[in-house]
Amino acid sequence: MSTDATTSKPSVLSTLAKELPFDFLKNITDQFSRERILEEGSYGVTYKGIVPDGEVIAVKKLAENGPIPQHKAFQNEVMNIMKASHKNIVKLVGYCHEVHKRVLEEDGSYYIADIVESLICYEYLPERSLHGNLFGHTSVGWSTRFKIIKGICDGLRFMHRIPIVHMDLKPENIWLDHNMLAKIANFGLSRLFGQDQTRLNTQNVVGSYGYIAPEYLDKGEISKQSDMYSLGLLMIEITTIEKNSPDRKEPSARIYIDKIRREWTPEHIASKYSSLDAECLQEVRTCIQIGLECVHIDPKKKAFHRNNC
Template identity: 65%
Template sequence: MANNGENKQTVLSTLPKDLPLDFLRSSTDQFSKERIIGTGAFGTVYRGTMPDGQTIAVKKLAENAPLPRDRAFTNEVQNIMALQHDNIVKLVGYCHEGQKKVVLNNGRYIVADVYESLLCYEYLAKGSLQKNLFEGHSNMAWHTRFKIIKGICNGLLFLHRIPIIHMDLKPENILLDHNMMPKIADFGLSRLFGQEQTRANTQNVVGSYGYIAPEYLYRGEISTQSDIYSLGLLIIETTTGEKNQPKQNEPSAREFIEKVHKNWTDGHITSMYPHLNKNELQEVKVCIQIGLECVNIDRKNRPSIETIVEKLDGRCANDMANLQISTSSRRG
């Protein structure tokens, strides 16, 4: 058989590489503070430079992460290693390496193997959706917001068909490339379900306050609908430009949802987007409607990701023609 694609990348050749710790130290100037581009519950992200000049993002997992470091590392590597999708951040390398160090243990100094866990991703120049929506003077055009919403939904559709449940969708975990194409990132809490499995229960509830679905928060129930709840808040925030900020020690987004439901009427939408044409205003209304349906307190009444993508693509004619932000979605 003739080989017509000697330079064509195969899936195997694009799979992440096990990289040496010293190599990653060198690429980040020994994990210098000047190289930090983000911090979170799971660790610190540094800007790394490869020998060929390519920039990568290097996440050094924290010891005190919400999940044990080994499990968070395994989650990310196993769950997204072979994922190839425009709206999923690409894992390009990883490192789990032990080095002998002198450490203090019960009052005595001992020599022990200390492991570092690191994950390397494609570098996305525009940073997080959080930064672009809420930090600085953000004046994002509607067509960009709509493109971001559709991209996030397409990425989640891809994940849920595997099925992988992300478990931590929020603006900080959506990264944007130079064309403002969104990519879902940070799979430290993600769950890979068996093909017949649709729900699971856990007593160890972890996630981001204000984005956790109520059935997971209060009963430990996990399903694809857990992600749909978080997605609804993401869609609402991106559409309105308003930040979901739960009060201290208040895990629910109920107050934010009620405020959006009350304020974002047809008249308010027109006043907030005065330069949009009729079709664009309809897009805004559809996004508000979808967002409020997604945050229904009863997971069974939330739309599937397939239905959401269809609505955003304008394939649900009846819904588009009879668009009403119904009071039945006033839940959260």
């Protein structure tokens, strides 16, 4: 049980159940104020919540009309994060699922409807998303980026042993703590497999353009290899700091991948990273090589099968 160091009293959150009241979350986010927004996405808005004793958490308010039904996203997030307790996976603090009566107006008529409020609370990660750190105004050195890559790989390896497939790995869904420790977040699309199950198929293909594996896009096939494709793109982005810009005409990023394969030669790497020693240069070359193996068009040739990550 966590305590306040000055008073030795239990923290407010430690005295509450995992299921948190909606009004409590509304109050600690200052009525879901825009000034408290940490992240906005298609699945919801994440706010900075400040508990009365000063503890800070992240409060995600799920969207009513997200890419998948709200109740499904809520179930995926809560159940799968609770199963995946690891230093490189964001920690669940609590959740809320409440139904409220609300008076709505449509075409001049008023009616009462049940509104479902679904919220999920996580540990607060002050450095926020990998996307902001990679492509923002700050510069992240190679040693830190290599540490981030290894952290993502460790977290994903742990998930796949459960097995949970994330299905939405991208820089926006990797969050960083004050030590730049990478944590996989946002499990709204994640799938929990049976112990003897290696793949499943769906007709409802949902994901982030630029990171969708070809076999999932073309045939609705979901497996650990789906994550490996996205991981390869992540590794390439982190290593090259060249952004994989999502394109609705190229949801699997083939143009981006071909560009990296063509331009990031050993000579280009040595020129781009001229300040690095031989060992670090080899790390850069290896990360790009593994990344390109992960995004191979043939799933059977992806780096997953070679245990490179």
